[in-house]
Amino acid sequence: MTAERIDGKSIAADLRDKIAVEAKKLIDETKIVPGIAVVIVGEDPASKVYVASKGKAAKECNFHSVQHTLPEDTPEADLLVLIEKLNTDDAIHGILVQLPLPNHINESKVLNLIRPDKDVDGFHPINVGLLTAGERDKALVPCTPAGSLILAKRVLGNLSGKNAVVIGRSNIVGKPMAALLLAESCTVTIAHSRTKDLPEVVRGADIVVAAVGRPQMVKGDWIKEGACVIDVGINRIDAPERGEGKTRLVGDVDYDSAVERAGSITPVPGGVGPMTIALLMANTLTAARRAAGLSDLDFAALLAEVEAA
């Protein structure tokens, strides 16, 4: 079997279009402009690329967007002061602090200070608690898992009763992904570095979500025939075949072997990554609408409209 390639890049573009239309309506009807603040500490070149694409997406979506770039040696206290300022800034509905932070800054101290209703990353304990307690409708849900779920549901429809294996137990992807799949009534396994016989565990999965951060670790012969494979990994590896000093992006899945077995698979780049950014815009619009006392939009349903058109 050769897998269907799930085109996250184009689905994310459709979603951004829908968000732009909805943001325009919100602005016309309430004068509220969805606003997002992205905070980056230090000069990590890879981080800069993500931050730039977030800014571009915000502009496309008709949002107000500000970026705070602080030097690597910024004292923790200064960062906390900035967050408190953004917390009370009425023009800002979403706050994203780019991770990882430099070592001298306590990450959870920073994330826990972000007002939960502005926490568009969904990392605050209140949002984590709402999601795991089955109240995802009241939460802001982490962008990468939320985007990954939209992709899986697009291909498979109802996920109820499916065996899902999430590889990786991070707070950012693995754990919230498992919570979302459980809420969809999947039978969920969270695998990690201590899991015994990972290939055999993965062979039982109708849905595989790979989020370990190890380039091309998941091999084709681990994949059950026809499974849906969601590759969250974004790893830059050397690509001498492209010339001296060149690199390329690969996922946590060995795409070339997995594509021969899977029913559907996300590529890297062009899969989950662009969805992460689109869902960040979706969360920001949600936060702005809630601030205005409006109900949440169903982004999956908005996307289905694109398909029907």
Ligand SMILES: Nc1nc(=O)c2c([nH]1)NC[C@@H]1CN(c3ccc(C(=O)N[C@@H](CCC(=O)O)C(=O)O)cc3)C=[N+]21
């Ligand atoms: N608080 C916080 N929230 C984040 O969401 C967050 C973060 N910190 N720290 C860094 C990671 C990384 N991340 C990416 C998002 C999109 C792409 C993306 O769109 N990638 C393109 C390729 C981009 C390229 O070509 O370099 C793709 O996969 O097609 C990549 C990486 C969000 N992160």
